[in-house]
Amino acid sequence: MKALSKGYNIVGLSQGNLIGRGVVEFCDGGPPVKNFISLGGPHAGTASVPLCGSGIFCILADDLIKSEIYSDYVQAHLAPSGYLKFPNDIPHYLEKCRFLPKLNNEIPEKRNTTYKERFSSLHNLVLIMSENDKVLIPKETSWFGYYPDGAFKPIVPVRQTKLYTEDWIGLKALDEAGRVHFVNVSGGHLGISKSDLKRIIVPFLVDEASVKSIVMPGCLDFHAQSHKITIGNK
Template sequence: MRSRRAALVLLLPLLAAAVQTSAALPFIVLHGIGDQCANHGVATFTKLLSEWSASDGHCLYCTVSLLHSLPSKHSSAPIEMLVIKLLSSFPREIGSGTWDSWVMPLQQQADIVCNKVKEMEQLRSGYNIVGLSQGNLIGRAVVEFCDGGPPVKNFISLGGPHAGTASVPLCGSGIFCIIVDALLKLEIYSDYVQAHLAPSGYLKIPTDMEDYLKSCRFLPKLNNEIPEGRNATYKERFSSLENLVLIMFEDDAVLIPRETSWFGYYPDGAFDPVLPPQKTTLYEEDWIGLKTLDEAGRVKFVSVAGGHLGISKGDMRKYIVPYLVDRSSSKTLWWSISDLVGVTWHAARELALGLTESDGAVLGSLSS
């Protein structure tokens, strides 16, 4: 009798779920700098979200022939010649997305993703975006700039430098980082660096706002910061999101400041204090519609433990998965008895044997 009752207790929630479930929209994952879709962390992250939400997940990356991104061989500056020499030592085609995420201008990356989502038949009725670090800026550019693209319903951002960052993301000591260091010596807002180092497009030095607004090629446009260049369409498109989930990592040492994940940042002209998002001019004057979204209850400010992108499985389930399900469209789904018995047996076995899932970080504490 007890075993029958136990089985019934396990079956009831499954039967209830079987009567009606929500149709899930597809989603895309946009990885961070120096990463690639084939890497274990990103691949596992995408797979788990797809399984847990019962939605179709796709990790997208940007690639281009390296020949198109090489500096001019007519450059005379010694440091530019060093960059040319180092770049020329690599294969002409880097298909993983790792290299391009560093050296391809962000607008070009966004244009590639825009074209990809327009070509994907399964996204035609709408889709969700999950952004990782720098990938969030690409995702927002797709929302704001992509003419004729399918509608984006929910945007889930993990560790995104939305208001900029006062330091280039950590790199390391490899050959890529030698090239990055060489580029940085050319001045971050120079035309050359802006054209050959992706993070320069969102590096925002609060004590050098004049050069930032004048010469930074990407973030000022994305955030509608240029007074004479504000575009109402960008605001209209961004504020049309159903939900904007902004996840900040409490021990983030990559983004400076970490509050940029919530659109918080330093005031113009100083590195102190860090302004909460609601106290920034971007929010108060509603340049991109963040205030509009927030006042409508469609912005979720989430803080999780861990370093940059070090999200746990538990936090993934709690803060990401609910927004990968289209709760506005329900359909009836009847499971077969064999499916129910199989799932119930699996659940009972795990409970009996104590086979609980590890809640360690899926992506790890990354520097991208």
């Protein structure tokens, strides 16, 4: 990828943030990622099936999916199952969930220092949380905050989580170096005004003219054009 050889930025939207982090942590020999801007990312997981609703069908579907969420079939066929984390079923989550436990280096006997080294090499990590986000449960997952193991309350702030204090992925190192930016905006999931976009996001994309940007909003399709890659929803 010669066009990205000098490095590039990632802008992640919702679950696209986890794909972007996977690129940073898992890919060998790729060009460096400079700035990672995350809008509404379920970084610590989510405790509810996303994008359904509160109707009776959604309630029934939610209950059905929850009962089988860590089965091999659901893990292989439902993308959000890879980052659903029910605090009252942590042992099952760590054993059967195929994606997030690896991404967050949560499994003690399988922790990979390379993931930590790669993630902590970012120049800037911008974590944007929407104040009225009703899709991510809890919304603080956008900042790596989450529920304690075994309970749905209280919400544990990011700097009190084990992921941070034991620095499983290098988040603490980044933060102590002044390279993590926690941003709170008004609005719902992925809601951000043009003025906030220009004020918060654009400065991290224009600092270096030679650095390209990659937008990761969805999860399925890759389209490459003029050195910009968009992952879109179907």
